[in-house]
Amino acid sequence: MTPKQMSKVDDELWSAIGDPTRRQMLDLLLADSGGTATSLGQQLPVTRQAVAKHLAVLDRVGLVNATAAGREKRYHVDAAQLAKAAAQLASVGSAWDARMQRIKQLAESMQRAQKK
Amino acid sequence: MEFATIEREVFVEASPEIVFEVVSSPEHIKGWWPDEADYEATAGATGTISFGDLSDGGHIAGFTVIDVRPPHLFSFRWTQPAGVLAVEGNSLLVTFSLSPSGHGTLVKMSETGFREMGWEVAVLEETYNDHISGWDFYMPRLAPYAAGISAKAHA
Numbered sequence: 696m697t698p699k700q701m702s703k704v705d706d707e708l709w710s711a712i713g714d715p716t717r718r719q720m721l722d723l724l725l726a727d728s729g730g731t732a733t734s735l736g737q738q739l740p741v742t743r744q745a746v747a748k749h750l751a752v753l754d755r756v757g758l759v760n761a762t763a764a765g766r767e768k769r770y771h772v773d774a775a776q777l778a779k780a781a782a783q784l785a786s787v788g789s790a791w792d793a794r795m796q797r798i799k800q801l802a803e804s805m806q807r808a809q810k811k
Numbered sequence: 812m813e814f815a816t817i818e819r820e821v822f823v824e825a826s827p828e829i830v831f832e833v834v835s836s837p838e839h840i841k842g843w844w845p846d847e848a849d850y851e852a853t854a855g856a857t858g859t860i861s862f863g864d865l866s867d868g869g870h871i872a873g874f875t876v877i878d879v880r881p882p883h884l885f886s887f888r889w890t891q892p893a894g895v896l897a898v899e900g901n902s903l904l905v906t907f908s909l910s911p912s913g914h915g916t917l918v919k920m921s922e923t924g925f926r927e928m929g930w931e932v933a934v935l936e937e938t939y940n941d942h943i944s945g946w947d948f949y950m951p952r953l954a955p956y957a958a959g960i961s962a963k964a965h966a
């Protein structure tokens with residue numbers, strides 16, 4: 696892929712995972728070790744058609760893989776792609792957790808120094 | 812959680828004025844984030860922050876002050892290459908909002924722009940984190956630093 700195509704895919708990956716319904720679907724697929732549009736539709740307050748659309752988005756960015764299972768496709772979470780997404784964001788988030796704690800410590804020690 | 816935005820908040824037992832100094836001044840920002848900070852805390856000012864030894868695998872990033880409203884708000888863009896104008900798409904926007912709360916200050920931080928920049932910036936942040944992860948590195952530095960501030964306040 697060219698860099699431009701790559702960044703388009705990356706951008707779509709962010710969008711794909713940014714949607715709450717799709718994140719819920721990923722959770723269900725992980726918990727049940729896979730599922731179909733029908734099985735997901737039964738567990739979510741959206742239509743089977745909406746589920747199918749969301750699955751197509753997840754499929755396009757590689758977050759799920761489809762295998763044929765009778766009349767329906769069965770979807771599994773692509774662990775590697777999900778781990779990539781989660782690890783990068785978690786790492787950024789935990790860095791901010793640590794920074795916020797340092798801000799707190801620093802400001803509070805300055806406040807105590809001023810009161811003395 | 813909105814995946815393209817990181818939001819954090821923390822309650823600090825210090826006045827908004829003090830917290831504002833800590834999150835905005837180049838002197839104090841070094842106490843909680845980069846190793847070096849070179850910028851003026853005025854809107855529109857550009858400078859740099861750096862991590863680690865630049866001659867030995869360290870990083871330098873552009874730092875542009877966007878909004879300064881003491882003691883309520885401080886925002887800046889970073890991750891653009893040093894010397895390059897910070898715009899949406901080449902940088903992350905970090906906003907600190909401070910509000911008085913009880914005997915202290917509620918500090919809200921948001922970092923946005925990940926979606927606009929794609930994955931690469933998350934990878935970039937991850938590499939920065941190698942230098943700055945966790946308390947193991949910072950705690951030994953924090954106590955002497957706080958003591959220094961305390962000594963200055965007494966002087």
